Amino acid sequence: MKMINSIELSDVLDVDVSLESSGDFLKFNSSTGKWDTIKNNLSASATPDADNDSTEGYSVGSLWFDLTASPHEIYRCVDATATAAVWVNSSLEVGELGALALLDEVALSNMASMATASLLGRNTAETGKPEVLAKATVLSLLNVEDGAEVNNISDTDATDLTDGGDTTLHDHDGISENTSARHSQNTDTGSNAATFAVTSLSTDGLKLDHNVETLAANKTLVATDMIIQKLDPDGTTRNITLPAENLSTDLVFFIYNMGGEEGENLDIYSDAPALLKEVHFGETAMVTCDGTTWSVTVLDCQEATTVDLRVKEENASAIAIGQPVYVSGATGVAFPTVGLADCDDSTKIRVKGLASEAIAQNTTGYARYQGLLEGVNSTKGQPVNAGSEDWTAGDQLWVSATAGSLTNVRPTSGRCIKAGTALTVEGANSKIFVDIRENEVFSTAAATEDVVLRVGDDAGSNKVSIRNHSNTEVASVDSYGGLAASFQELVQASSDTLAASELRGQQITNFGQGEADNLQTLPTAAEGMSFVLLCGTAQAANYFGVQADTNDKIYLDGTAGSDNGIVKIEVPVVGAKIVFHTFQTGASAFDWIATTVYGTWVAA
Numbered sequence: 044m045k046m047i048n049s050i051e052l053s054d055v056l057d058v059d060v061s062l063e064s065s066g067d068f069l070k071f072n073s074s075t076g077k078w079d080t081i082k083n084n085l086s087a088s089a090t091p092d093a094d095n096d097s098t099e100g101y102s103v104g105s106l107w108f109d110l111t112a113s114p115h116e117i118y119r120c121v122d123a124t125a126t127a128a129v130w131v132n133s134s135l136e137v138g139e140l141g142a143l144a145l146l147d148e149v150a151l152s153n154m155a156s157m158a159t160a161s162l163l164g165r166n167t168a169e170t171g172k173p174e175v176l177a178k179a180t181v182l183s184l185l186n187v188e189d190g191a192e193v194n195n196i197s198d199t200d201a202t203d204l205t206d207g208g209d210t211t212l213h214d215h216d217g218i219s220e221n222t223s224a225r226h227s228q229n230t231d232t233g234s235n236a237a238t239f240a241v242t243s244l245s246t247d248g249l250k251l252d253h254n255v256e257t258l259a260a261n262k263t264l265v266a267t268d269m270i271i272q273k274l275d276p277d278g279t280t281r282n283i284t285l286p287a288e289n290l291s292t293d294l295v296f297f298i299y300n301m302g303g304e305e306g307e308n309l310d311i312y313s314d315a316p317a318l319l320k321e322v323h324f325g326e327t328a329m330v331t332c333d334g335t336t337w338s339v340t341v342l343d344c345q346e347a348t349t350v351d352l353r354v355k356e357e358n359a360s361a362i363a364i365g366q367p368v369y370v371s372g373a374t375g376v377a378f379p380t381v382g383l384a385d386c387d388d389s390t391k392i393r394v395k396g397l398a399s400e401a402i403a404q405n406t407t408g409y410a411r412y413q414g415l416l417e418g419v420n421s422t423k424g425q426p427v428n429a430g431s432e433d434w435t436a437g438d439q440l441w442v443s444a445t446a447g448s449l450t451n452v453r454p455t456s457g458r459c460i461k462a463g464t465a466l467t468v469e470g471a472n473s474k475i476f477v478d479i480r481e482n483e484v485f486s487t488a489a490a491t492e493d494v495v496l497r498v499g500d501d502a503g504s505n506k507v508s509i510r511n512h513s514n515t516e517v518a519s520v521d522s523y524g525g526l527a528a529s530f531q532e533l534v535q536a537s538s539d540t541l542a543a544s545e546l547r548g549q550q551i552t553n554f555g556q557g558e559a560d561n562l563q564t565l566p567t568a569a570e571g572m573s574f575v576l577l578c579g580t581a582q583a584a585n586y587f588g589v590q591a592d593t594n595d596k597i598y599l600d601g602t603a604g605s606d607n608g609i610v611k612i613e614v615p616v617v618g619a620k621i622v623f624h625t626f627q628t629g630a631s632a633f634d635w636i637a638t639t640v641y642g643t644w645v646a647a
Contacts, residue, residue, distance in 0.1 A: 070104060071295045073333035081105055091118050096128035255301075266290055275301040276324075280308040285330065285337055287314045292334035299327045311339050349414025351399055353378040358405040362398045365419035365427040365475060366447040367462055368410050369393045381410060383447030387457030394442055394460050397477050411477045421465070421473040438465040440475065455514040458482065498522040534579075540564040541589075546572040546623075553587040554579030561587045562609070568595045568625045568633040578612055578619035578642065586611040588647070589623070597623075597635045599646050609647040610637050619644070 069078045082100040084091075084107045091107045107118040107130060115134070122129035253271030256262075261282040262274065274283070283298060285291070300309045302324035309322040311330065320339040322328045327342045356362055357371045357380040368381040369391045385391040399416055402408030423431035429448035434440075442460040443450040449462055461480040467473055488494045499505025499522045509518040511531070518528035533545055536555035543566045545551075551574055553561045563576075568591070578587055588611025591597050597604045604610070612619045619642025625633045637644070 071293060071331055073293055073331060076331075076338070084108065086110055090116065091120075091128070091130040093126055093128050095120075095130070096125045097123040098125050101128065264296065266294055268296070270296055272296055272298045273301055274298065274309060276307040276309060277302075278307060280306065280310060282310050282312055282316075284312045284314060284316060285319075285332075288332055288335055288337060291332040291337075294332045296330040297327060298322060298330060300324050313337050350412040351409040351414075352396055352412055353407060354381040354395075354402070354410050355407045356380070356402045356404055357382045359383075361404050362402040362408070362447070363420065363426045364398055364401055365416060365421075365449070365473075366398050367394050367442045367449065367460075368396060368398060368447075370395050378407070384442050384460075385444060385446040385457075386442045386454050386460050387444035388446070389458075391446065392442075392458045392460065392481075394462070394479055394481065396479060397462060397475065412479055413477055415466070416463075416475045416477050417472070419473045419475055420471040421468055422470050434465050434468045434473075436465055436467055438468075440465055456512075458484075535561065535563055536580075538562045538564075541566060543569065543572065546574045548573055550575045550577055552577045552579035556580045556582055556585070556587060558582060558585060560585045562611075563589045565589055565591055565595070565635070567592045568635055570625060570627065570633060572623075572625040572633075574623050575640075576621045576623065578615055578617055581615040581617050583615060585615070586613075587615060588612065588644075591635060594632075595634055597637055597646065599637045599644065600639055601636075602646070604646040610644055611647060613643045613645045616642055618642070 067083055068081050070081050071077075072079045079102075081102060081104050083105055084095075087107050087109050088111045090109050090112070095101060095107070101120050102123045103120055105120040105123070107120070109116040109118065116132055117134045118130040119133045120128060120130050253273060254269045255273045257275040257277050258281045259277065261284070263284040264272070264286060266286045272283075274281070285296075286294070298309060298311065300307065300322045302308070304324060307324045309328075311319045311322060311328060313319055319337060320328060320341060322341060329340045329342055331338050354368065355374050355378060359382055362368060362381075362383065367384040369384040370379045370393050371382040371391075372380040374380055379395075381395065382391065384394045396410030396412040397416055397419075399409045399411040419427055421428050421434055423433075426447055427449055428434065429445045430443060430450055432451055434451050438451040439453075440449045440451055440462045441454055442458075442462050444454060444457055451465070453459060459482045461478065463475045463477040463479070465473065466476050486494050496507060498507055498520060501522065503521055503523045503525075506519045506521040508516050510516050516529075517531065518526070520526055531548075532550045532552060534552055534554050535541075536553060537557070537559065538561055541551070541563055546566070551563065556579075576587075576589060580587075588609055589597075590609045591604075591607055593607050596606055597608050597610050599610050610621070620640040621642070621644050622638045622640060624636055624638075626636055628634045
């Protein structure tokens with residue numbers, strides 16, 4: 044089961060992302076549109092080797108902190124192939140850089156020694172992804188000849204990088220070795236960590252810098268801007284223009300509108316420019332780029348928590364967003380196979396959610412059990428609305444008797460399964476609040492508790508309705524506690540043999556009997572049998588009655604008859620009525636007791 048929490052303001056803007064394992068962080072995958080978890084080891088006791096690979100959950104970009112080394116060392120994974128993982132040392136101590144700068148001359152051999160470890164970088168401006176640079180490439184990029192002097196850093200002569208002066212590399216009291224303090228030359232001063240912006244590497248999450256700004260004009264973002272942008276439009280609508288797509292591969296921004304009233308919008312534009320999305324006050328937009336196109340998703344900070352389940356389609360058919368699915372089997376791993384649900388098929392009623400993404404045949408995906416689901420195509424005739432119904436916002440939706448479809452009409456057959464509520468009905472971009480609710484078919488209670496079924500607040504007008512397979516009411520209990528019931532009538536106009544299933548509270552009548560005796564033969568008496576015999580047609584010369592099975596007796600009004608005996612109406616009259624029940628007379632033997640209601644009934 045995958046839990047997806049909507050991004051609350053505190054979650055996004057404080058930027059303390061709690062992950063599955065301590066020290067892990069997230070990376071946006073532009074090819075899937077999802078966030079991948081990158082496993083890290085922030086408390087290792089040795090250097091990583093080729094066996095610390097993908098089989099242990101590491102991937103390209105994973106960090107490894109060797110805390111036993113002195114000084115501590117940081118490694119980054121550049122290849123996670125099983126048994127052949129490649130980790131590069133990415134540590135650089137201030138002392139190392141300072142020692143290098145003290146040299147009057149840097150021999151080419153010294154630079155070569157610096158390049159013996161693998162380095163990550165790129166050799167073209169602003170394009171391409173970082174790659175492992177060969178020794179020759181590093182030397183070429185450094186462009187340092189044998190005997191070259193190191194005497195100029197950022198246009199400020201630096202002859203001593205360790206003397207603690209404002210233009211040299213120096214430490215500040217109170218800043219620990221696993222943090223970094225950054226301040227601009229000649230603009231910020233201070234003597235301890237409290238006076239500088241400090242970025243911390245934390246074992247319980249990843250902290251990112253964010254920009255808080257009240258806008259006096261439109262704003263253009265660049266690729267190096269902070270990921271989190273908390274922007275106040277200051278009483279009007281401001282345009283936010285994004286960087287060029289070809290310079291923004293895998294770039295992500297979270298843009299929060301800090302405005303407090305209608306009309307304070309942030310309109311997100313591409314550099315074309317083209318309007319991509321309006322972000323209203325109080326909303327947060329997640330902006331991602333795949334190197335070709337910007338995508339903007341507005342995250343409603345008031346959304347309920349969503350619950351998604353990872354599933355695999357059962358290799359029957361593709362599944363569209365919003366189609367109901369049931370569990371059809373297991374994959375042998377931590378998620379089930381699913382198929383299209385059908386409320387009228389007992390094998391397909393265990394509904395576990397609506398597909399939260401399009402799932403191809405025989406592939407994995409996710410089903411939403413609870414929470415907001417967007418991008419549902421509710422157009423008439425589409426798979427989700429196969430019944431071509433007219434839906435409106437606020438409609439309750441149920442799983443339909445058409446496999447993989449929903450309906451806004453409560454089903455009258457099969458199982459009644461609530462799927463959720465239609466929030467908006469906008470063709471291919473409709474929204475459903477998913478809340479899967481199956482009607483319980485079995486209720487039990489412990490020895491000291493009761494099963495309570497309460498019938499409404501309106502005296503006498505509400506009722507519990509009991510219906511048969513054709514949805515016809517056969518009994519009810521109203522809110523006064525009054526019981527109403529009807530017998531299902533079985534018309535037997537001529538002699539016949541009755542089945543056990545016909546003796547479960549039914550009313551048997553001889554309506555339409557002709558000029559012939561009408562004798563109904565009973566099956567072997569068994570527990571729980573009962574019926575009512577009613578004279579619906581009076582034939583003076585012919586009787587209407589029942590005959591017990593070979594070894595069964597009928598006790599008429601308390602008097603035992605013979606085995607295989609008969610009870611009949613002596614003087615046929617319309618409305619003559621007698622009630623029959625079985626009762627136990629031996630370890631596994633049952634007989635009949637007959638109680639006269641009206642008319643003269645006799646044993647024969």
